[in-house]
Ligand SMILES: [Zn+2]
């Protein structure tokens with residue numbers, strides 16, 4: 001383990017007034033309290049991910065629990081779970097998230113594909129429980145034929161999966177950018193999906209808002225930041241918001257496309273990210289980047305997280 005250097009600014013820190021009140025939300029936006037991280041590669045096995053998260057200074061981490069582009073399933077053996085938890089314990093990561101496979105379509109009208117998707121999704125949930133991951137982010141399916149019946153098929157499949165895999169992992173339906181027949185590109189549709197999930201498991205449902213998807217889907221986080229969240233609170237409820245994906249966008253507002261860009265360098269620009277990083281309502285929500293990693297994932301992700309931490313600190317010192 002690395003030895004921590006004595007902080008040079010100890011005297012300055014001591015002199016600064018620190019509120020003893022733990023509920024002081026302002027104080028909690030300090031860099032060490034942020035739940036901030038990235039989507040991390042599991043190359044070499046899930047137990048390799050925590051060290052990569054540590055290398056970028058992450059306090060939150062998202063992983064795939066298998067090869068996301070393949071149907072091949074796997075379960076997590078005890079050894080893998082022990083190794084993963086041990087590696088995780090050596091980091092400052094306090095929020096753990098899995099993202100499900102892109103092949104899964106729980107809303108499909110094709111019974112064979114839908115059944116295959118449900119079995120795959122059940123395996124996703126089981127791996128999350130085995131690894132002790134707090135959240136599973138899932139893209140709602142594509143309805144293909146008819147929107148209403150697609151939402152119902154999606155909700156029924158979720159109910160079945162959650163009933164078959166009891167546990168603690170919270171399933172977060174991700175806001176989509178609205179391309180093709182994708183379900184979930186509006187707050188109303190996410191709310192409708194959750195409302196149709198069996199009440200016996202609905203408590204285990206949350207939502208993941210992706211800033212790139214939101215902007216592409218027509219939620220103007222740049223010019224109407226407060227309005228967007230007011231709308232979200234009215235339709236979905238802030239208590240359902242459990243994960244944030246922080247991505248800028250390569251495409252313009254309302255494009256209905258899903259092309260992530262580096263933070264502050266796309267069509268959203270720095271302003272909405274500054275707001276998010278200092279928004280008291282979002283302090284406890286894990287914030288994960290899924291931005292391009294360019295030719296060096298560690299260096300690029302570190303740079304993006306440093307940028308977001310600066311946004312967080314910028315406002316805290318202004319007040
Ligand atoms: Zn996302």
Ligand SMILES: [Zn+2]
Nearest residue numbers: 210212213258
């Ligand atoms: Zn995306």
